Structure formats: structure tokens, C-alpha cells
Amino acid sequence: MRGVTALKKKKITDLLIFIVSAELVGVLSALLSGSFSETYLSLEKPPFSPPGWIFPVVWGILYAVMGISAYLVHVSQGSQWKRSNALKIYALQLFFNFLWSIIFFRFELFTVALIDIILLDFAAALMTVLFYRLSKAAGLINIPYLIWLLFATYLNAGVVILN
Template sequence: MKKINWFELLTSIVLAELVGALSALLSGNSGGLYPELNNPPLSPPGWLFPVVWGILYALMGIAAYLVYASDADGDKKREALKYYAAQLAVNFLWSIVFFRFQAFWAAVAVIVVLDLLIVATMLKMRRVRKAAVYLMVPYLIWTLFATYLAAGVAVLN
């Protein structure tokens, strides 16, 4: 591993955070919709979501930087980063489908695809830099929990 390039690291984090922020912006009034929904058991309070997602986007950005900055084979790095970009794009879409369009079953389909892409991304990252995989674990766990919540909302609403 090379010396940390702080500009590249911060750029990677900011890009991930911007994806989340833009998705939230385009999702509309998610904070107003959430309390109106019939939510499944274990649903956290609405204020927790932006806090957790802010942390998770930062961890994703760090993971992407670790892959980008690694000394691994360029093809393996590019492949891992392509999967990272794909899962980030699907992540971006999920909130819009769920909150803006209130298409709950479609959102369940989107988040299941996201779950699979996160796992695939982690497998690709593992070939490049294992530390990046560890940083993605909380994201996977939270997204699996969000899958449960989305399915619960789809059933209950």
C-alpha cells in the first residue's frame, strides 16, 4: 500500500456522501412519509437513518479508496471499482423508488439487487484489499436490515 493520498481519500468519501445526499434530495419528503407508514417490528426512529447512512457512505468511500490506491493488479482494481460503482448506482435509486414513487414492492426488488451487488463488490474487493471488505460489512448488514424493513413496509402498506 502506498502512502495515503489525503486528497484522493477525501474525494472518495465526498463522492460517496454526495451520491447519498443527491438520492435523499431526489427522494422527496422521506422524513414525512416514514412516520405515516405501517412499519414492521424493530423499525428504528426516522432520525437514525441519515446518521447511519452518513457513516456508511464514509466507510464505502474509504473502502473504494483502499481498492483504488492498492498495489494490486490494475484489472482486479478496475473490476472491483466497477462493481462498487454499480452498487452505488443501485443504492442511489432505492430511496427514489421507495420514497418518491412509493413503489414499495419495486423498492424491495431494487434492494435485493443491491444486496447481491454489495456481496459481489465485497468478493471483488477481497481480491484487491481485504481491509476494504471489512469496511463494507456494516453497509451489508444495514442494507440487509433495510431489506427486511422495505419488505415489511410493502406487506403492511
């Protein structure tokens, strides 16, 4: 019985590590980005731009989902090589994600941010496919993330055109 309890604790600890590490990427990026609301309010925005308060709520949820999906891949039955490669792409897309807010809000380099988010779109799409091959749930729960990224790409492109 102790072995089962220890295994459950390890799994819960691992899951929390994946979730917290993904959330930390978002928190650190936000801290390094400077004043989100000031920049966002000053921009000409394309149609369907949401109010600024939506972004931290959505991103908080999406970072948790990314962490959960990475954990599901980590514990999946796929080969070590496939899991490792999928998690490397996960880390790559987190890197592009981390950079985007800093490029867009701190430096206001909207075209460079657009390039970054397009790279992020491709990396996240590849991650989702690789995750799906290892764990259907891990892939499927990232679909809202992909949709949100494409919407964010539209918003970024709109800012480039309008500003």
C-alpha cells in the same frame, strides 16, 4: 522531501475525493427523494423499525466507509484489471443505492424498491468480496454496510407486506 509531501497530499486528496463522491450519492438521492419523514411516519412498519432520525446518521457513516474502502482498492497492489472491475461493481451498487430512496420515498413504489434493494444486496456482497480480495481492510469495513442493507431489505419487505 518535497516529493514525499506531494505524494502524501495526492493520497489525501484522492481519499477525500472517494469519500466526498460517495457522500454526494447519498445527498443527491436524499434531495431527489422528497419528504422522508412524512412518508416514513405514514407507513405501517415491521417490528424493530428504528426511529427516522437513525437513517441519516447511519447512512452518513456508511457512505464515508464506502468511499474509504473504494480508495483502499484504488491504491491496492492488485492488477489494474481487478481493481477496475471491483470499482465498477462499487459504482453499480452505488447506482442501486442512489435509486432506492427515490423509488421508495418519492414514488412510493415499495415493491419496485424491494427489487432494487435485493439487487443492491447482491451487488454490495459481490463488491465486498472483490474488495476483500484486493484489500482485506476494504472488504471487512463493508460488513456493517451489508448487515445494514439486509436490515433495510427486511424493513422494505415489511412495508410491502403491511401497506
